[in-house]
Each structure stands twice: as C-alpha cells, then as structure tokens.
Amino acid sequence: MSGKLGVMAISDDNTGSAPCHRRSICGVACSLDLLGDKWTLLVVRDLLLGKRTFGELQASPEGIPTNILADRLKRLQAEDIVYKELYQERPRRYRYHLSAKGADLGPVLFSLLRWANKHIPGTMSVAEVQAMMEENRS
Amino acid sequence: MSGKLGVMAISDDNTGSAPCHRRSICGVACSLDLLGDKWTLLVVRDLLLGKRTFGELQASPEGIPTNILADRLKRLQAEDIVYKELYQERPRRYRYHLSAKGADLGPVLFSLLRWANKHIPGTMSVAEVQAMMEENRS
Numbered sequence: 140m141s142g143k144l145g146v147m148a149i150s151d152d153n154t155g156s157a158p159c160h161r162r163s164i165c166g167v168a169c170s171l172d173l174l175g176d177k178w179t180l181l182v183v184r185d186l187l188l189g190k191r192t193f194g195e196l197q198a199s200p201e202g203i204p205t206n207i208l209a210d211r212l213k214r215l216q217a218e219d220i221v222y223k224e225l226y227q228e229r230p231r232r233y234r235y236h237l238s239a240k241g242a243d244l245g246p247v248l249f250s251l252l253r254w255a256n257k258h259i260p261g262t263m264s265v266a267e268v269q270a271m272m273e274e275n276r277s
Numbered sequence: 278m279s280g281k282l283g284v285m286a287i288s289d290d291n292t293g294s295a296p297c298h299r300r301s302i303c304g305v306a307c308s309l310d311l312l313g314d315k316w317t318l319l320v321v322r323d324l325l326l327g328k329r330t331f332g333e334l335q336a337s338p339e340g341i342p343t344n345i346l347a348d349r350l351k352r353l354q355a356e357d358i359v360y361k362e363l364y365q366e367r368p369r370r371y372r373y374h375l376s377a378k379g380a381d382l383g384p385v386l387f388s389l390l391r392w393a394n395k396h397i398p399g400t401m402s403v404a405e406v407q408a409m410m411e412e413n414r415s
Contacts (some may be wrong), residue, residue, distance in 0.1 A: 162339040166393030166400035167322050167386055169314075201300040226415040240396045246363050248305055250388040251312075255304030258378045262304035 189275040327413040
C-alpha cells in the first residue's frame with residue numbers, strides 16, 4: 140500500500156484544484172489536510188444545524204476562540220465548503236452557508252456522532268441531534 | 278442548541294470513563310478531542326489496512342514524524358482504541374492492533390474517503406481502497 144500511495148503521491152497527475160500541500164492521494168489524508176483539527180468540523184456542524192452569523196457560531200458551547208473561528212471560516216471559504224452572503228450594508232454583516240461540498244460532510248459528522256455515541260459515555264444520541272435539527276428548521 | 282449542549286456540558290452527569298477535557302456533550306466535539314488532528318486517523322487507517330509494527334506505520338507515504346507516531350500510539354492506547362502485543366523479547370518489539378472501539382472507526386474513515394473522492398480530484402476511490410484491503414488480507 141505504501142508503495143502505491145507513495146508513487147502516485149509523487150506523480151503530479153491531473154489533480155485540478157487539489158490542494159498543493161497534499162501528503163498522498165489517500166482521501167483520508169487529503170480530507171484531514173482540510174478538516175483535521177479540533178474546530179473545523181464543529182463549524183461545519185453548526186452551519187449544518189442552521190447557525191448563520193459569526194456571533195451564533197461563536198456562541199457554541201465549545202467556546203471557539205474568535206481568531207480560530209475567523210481563520211476556519213476563511214479556510215472553509217477558500218476550499219468552497221462555505222460561502223458568505225452579505226445581509227447588511229452598514230455595518231457590513233455576513234451570513235455563512237454550507238455549499239453542496241460542505242453539506243456533503245453531513246455523513247462524516249454523523250459517522251463521528253455514531254462512533255461517539257457508542258464509545259464515549261454521555262454523548263448525545265443521533266436521534267437527539269436529529270430532533271434538534273428538526274427543531275431548528277421549524 | 279447552544280443552550281442544551283451548554284447546560285449539559287457543565288453538569289457532571291454519569292460520564293463514566295469519559296475524558297475530563299470534554300468540551301461539550303456533542304459526539305462530534307468529543308470525537309475530535311481524541312481524533313481531531315492531521316495524523317491520528319491515518320494511524321487508525323494503517324492499522325485497519327493491516328500494518329502492525331512501528332516501522333510499517335512509519336513507512337506510510339505521508340511521512341509521519343517518529344515522535345508524533347509514538348505520541349499518537351500512546352494516546353490511542355490510553356483511549357482503548359489501540360492495544361499492543363509483545364512479539365519479540367530481545368529487543369522488545371510490539372505489534373499494534375485496533376480494539377473493537379478502534380475498528381468501529383472504519384465507517385468514519387470511509388465517510389471521509391467518500392467525501393474526498395467526490396470533492397478532491399485525484400484521490401483514490403473507495404473501490405480501490407477496498408481492493409487494497411483485500412490484497413493485504415490475502
């Protein structure tokens with residue numbers, strides 16, 4: 140496996156818009172290049188739950204530091220996972236939304252949720268989260 | 278949602294062996310406390326692919342630094358995601374294995390793989406990875 144991944148990682152095939160910092164052609168490695176930290180997927184989670192403004196995102200219980208939130212929103216926009224919409228001119232205020240690429244991270248979040256629910260005592264069940272999502276939609 | 282998560286995060290309910298550094302009762306946040314970095318899930322991936330020794334894990338194309346690999350194996354053992362087996366006495370050599378808790382991360386890896394395969398050009402397909410896993414087994 141190392142061989143295969145290694146050789147293909149060196150060759151610069153038609154990777155289009157792929158990030159130039161890619162460590163290999165493994166999708167897990169490439170995903171982690173974008174998402175592998177303690178905060179990015181929490182921002183995606185919150186957007187999936189319907190939070191829209193910087194203030195709403197900042198108010199999540201994990202207490203994301205302002206500079207980290209600003210940085211993650213910037214990176215997620217650079218990767219077309221998030222886009223922003225101007226909703227107020229003076230002062231300029233934005234709403235953040237997941238793109239289709241971002242919304243496709245839903246299954247990743249649910250797989251983490253299911254794993255946590257099985258193996259980390261006291262975490263919310265998938266059913267509880269889904270009820271919360273329904274509640275936010277209505 | 279913040280309210281619910283927040284209140285429950287403060288109360289110290291019967292969380293059993295849950296890590297004391299938990300940021301909230303959200304399973305995504307709790308999972309990221311353990312897995313949220315650029316390397317941990319790659320070690321899990323390699324163990325799932327059948328790599329067993331420190332040397333095999335180190336040889337992966339992403340080039341994990343020795344100190345990070347040692348640290349991640351230690352943390353994964355502390356969380357009962359990985360266990361080690363002594364296979365040679367002099368010098369002492371270990372093989373690493375995924376526990377049931379660790380093997381249950383398979384769906385998380387496949388969800389990242391599917392997302393990458395759809396959205397990051399040039400990454401391996403799920404079918405290619407599955408073929409590689411079959412090859413390693415035989």
